[in-house]
Amino acid sequence: MMTRFIVLGCMLAAGLAGCVPSPRFETTTNYFSPVSEAGKLCxxxxxxxxxxxxSARELALQTCRAEGLTRAHADYRAYLKSLPKDYNKKKMKTLSDFEREISCSSNLYCSSDYDQCFKSCGGRIEQQTFCVKDCKLMKPPQPDGVAVGPKTTL
Known part of the structure; x- marks a missing residue:
């Protein structure tokens, strides 16, 4: 009986530890355009x-989703055909179970490519990280909205 209380106490302590607030940070990015006409054109x-x-990224994702839906419908129909006639309908999968398995991503990273292009044109990119919530929990405590770390130029 005592072992149950110890295990329960440990589980409760671990659960509460996950609920402790921590500071939240956000990073802002500022783009400074080149001053020359050639740089602006670039x-x-x-x-x-x-x-x-x-546009290409979005098209690739839409195509993936459409193909995924087509596969999900075909898999669902095959699943229904494979079920025995006396199968418990309460345990039966639905079409949405198959649709949930669709996973699409793209390997196009448009924003990082843009940043590289922007810099090659003579532009400058600066980032600054700010503590935006629960900053008083930092060591030393800080007010919300304070900049943390140096401004970085990418």
């Missing part, structure tokens, strides 16, 4: 390339 081309990249 950045405009970077934006066009980024737009095309994002």
């Amino acid at each position: 950045v405009a081309q970077c934006r066009q390339v980024q737009s095309m990249c994002e």
Whole structure:
């Protein structure tokens, strides 16, 4: 009986430890365009390339989802055909069970490519991290909204 209380106490302590608030941080990114006309034209081309990249990324994701739905429907029909006639309908899978298995991602990283293009045109990118919530829990305690760490130039 005592062992149960010890195990329960440990589980409760572990659960509460996960609920302890911690500071939340956000990073802001500022883009400083080049001043020359050639640099500005170059950045405009970077934006066009980024737009095309994002369109291609979205098309790839939509295509993946459509193909996934087609597979899910085919798998569901095959599943239904494989069930014995006296199968318990309460335990039967639904189409949404098969649709949940669809996983799509893209290997196109448009924003990092844009950043590289932007910098190659003579632009500058700066990032700054701020503590935005529960900053008083930092050591030493800080007010919410304080900048943490140096500004970095990418």
